[in-house]
Amino acid sequence: MKELNINDFTYELPAGRIALYPLDQRDQSKLLVYQKGSIAHKQFSSLADFLPHNATLFFNDTKVIPAxxxxxxxxxxxxxxxxxxxxxxxxxxxxxxxxxxxxxxxxxxxxxxxxxxxxxxxxxxxxxxxxxxxxxxxxxxxxxxxxxxxxxxxxxxxxxETPLPPYLKRKPDVSDRDRYQTVYAHYEGAVAAPTAGLHFTNNVLQTLKAKGIETDYLTLHVSAGTFQPVKVQNAVEHPMHTEQVLISRNNLENLLKNRFIIPVGTTSMRTLESIYWFGVKLKKNHEAIFSIQQNDPYQNYTSLPSTEEALQEVIRYMERKQLDILTGETSIYIMPGYTFRICRGLITNFHQPGSTLILLVAAFVGDDWKNIYHEALANDYRFLSYGDSSLLLPGRMEN
The missing domain is CATH 2.40.10 (Thrombin, subunit H)
Structure with a gap:
């Protein structure tokens, strides 16, 4: 893996652009729509209007605990x-x-x-x-x-108490118990919210259903490591945190439908891509453990299975083990140079300069991440956990 200078993935974020509190109405946040290089500025409540008709959205239904x-x-x-x-x-x-x-x-x-x-x-x-x-x-x-x-x-x-992100630099109040939680949160265990999902309301979910957009739910318990800054000059050397994931048979069957997969948030993206790499491990060893290491995608493989083949391996594993829910862990590190195997779009907030989340976005959209963030700053978007949202559609990913 080539060196990645973390200084190439920073930008100037004025303190006044960090959203200290959420909007009163979740779906009234701004939505930056990026599609094949073009950028439009919309409102999150209109999300369904910009999704492909054959899209399936995958949500992370972890629930933040008062940690x-x-x-x-x-x-x-x-x-x-x-x-x-x-x-x-x-x-x-x-x-x-x-x-x-x-x-x-x-x-x-x-x-x-x-x-x-x-x-x-x-x-x-x-x-x-x-x-x-x-x-x-x-x-x-x-x-x-x-x-x-x-x-x-x-x-x-x-x-x-609600474990607000350290960069908010304030004590949580009563409203944070509800607002630092998605409306679909279910499985307790996260110590940080999957913040891309904070914009969704029941009304937005209904508009998705009315348009025929499929939805599904998986679980990654977000750890405090999501806020860990990259402290090394060569970002490749950054030690990634490990998080627990739960995958259902239904998740895998929906992925095999080969619809346009769009994760809601970087945590959902990391989970979905980790499923592929577990399939790669199972292809070599049918008794492999679902534990994805940060450098697994960057090994010198002589050949790799297709996405469908990898997903089928995971299904066969669950059948052998008589599992309806697959539990594992991942420290997958998605950075420039990564080839996406499952995800073709991404809904996400605007992240801290020089963070692993910026690296993930850069891996997904290339150097256009700079234009996206420049546009967001120039158009008064609110940043970080309680900030505004983006829909990133860079084009067809390779399988």
Whole structure:
């Protein structure tokens, strides 16, 4: 893989262009429509008018959990515990959310120097109570114990705060619990929202249905790593974060219909493209594990299966294992030089300069990403998580 200078993927983003709060109405955001080099400025509520008649939209239905917890020591010091991913009794987020009485999570910890390893902090939640113990300082492992009879999901719902992105630089308010969540959020486990979906309303979904646009839902539990900046000059050397994904048989069958696949958000895109690379692994080893590494797409393959062949391999795997839902993980790194195997369009927000998300957009539309962002800045678009949206249709991708 050739070197990628991260400085080539930056732009000047004035602080005043970062949307600190969402619009009152989700679908009233601006929509930049990019199609084969041309750009138009529309409103998100009219999205269906610009989608191919044979499009299928794939949404990420992960649900953001209130992952930021605060505990107060007897001395008055506040310890912030930010949930990253579960360790036990299960590493699967969907199971960890239903844990009873005890759970261990890997966390980032604010004011860590004031929390001695092996000591406990308590928090009263009305008739409920939760205790947090630092069991491994170096790895950031925290054990939670709580009142019997309720799930961990309920405990954090009662005690946690919405984990707003760090660049918003404000505390969450009550409205963020609803607005930093898609209207179709279902499976709890994300610590950051799949923000491209924040613009959708039930009305927009109805307009898609009325036009005959197909929709489907998969799950990637967005991790805090999505905000991790690229700190190396050569972007190829950036270590990508790993996230859990859930794929259904229905997802695969819809992909095999060979319709015009458009993911809603970079997380959906990374999930869909990861399915292809799992099929590649299964082609070589029928017992391969669904774990896509960041450099898997950039190996020197002598030959690669078609998209259909790779998807069929995944279906056969699920049949052998008698699975309706396939659980795996991906740290796929989509950057310039990547060949898209499944996705032919993308709905996404406007991202931070020099981020892995900008690299993904650049991989998809080429150098035109610069024109797209220039146009957005020149036309007063709002940026980042609570900002405006874009529909990117660069043309037919190679299969």
């Amino acid at each position: 930021r917890l605060h505990f107060t020591k007897d001395t008055g010091a506040t310890i912030e515990v930010f949930l990253l991913h579960p360790v036990s009794p299960s590493t699967l987020v969907v199971e960890a959310m239903q844990a009873q009485e005890k759970s261990v999570w890997k966390c980032t910890i604010g004011n860590l120097k004031r929390w001695a390893e092996g000591t406990s902090l308590q928090k009263e939640l009305g008739s409920l109570a939760v205790t947090a113990s630092l069991v491994n300082r170096e790895e950031g492992l925290v054990e939670f114990l709580w009142t019997p009879g309720v799930s961990f999901a309920e405990i954090i719902s009662r005690s946690g």
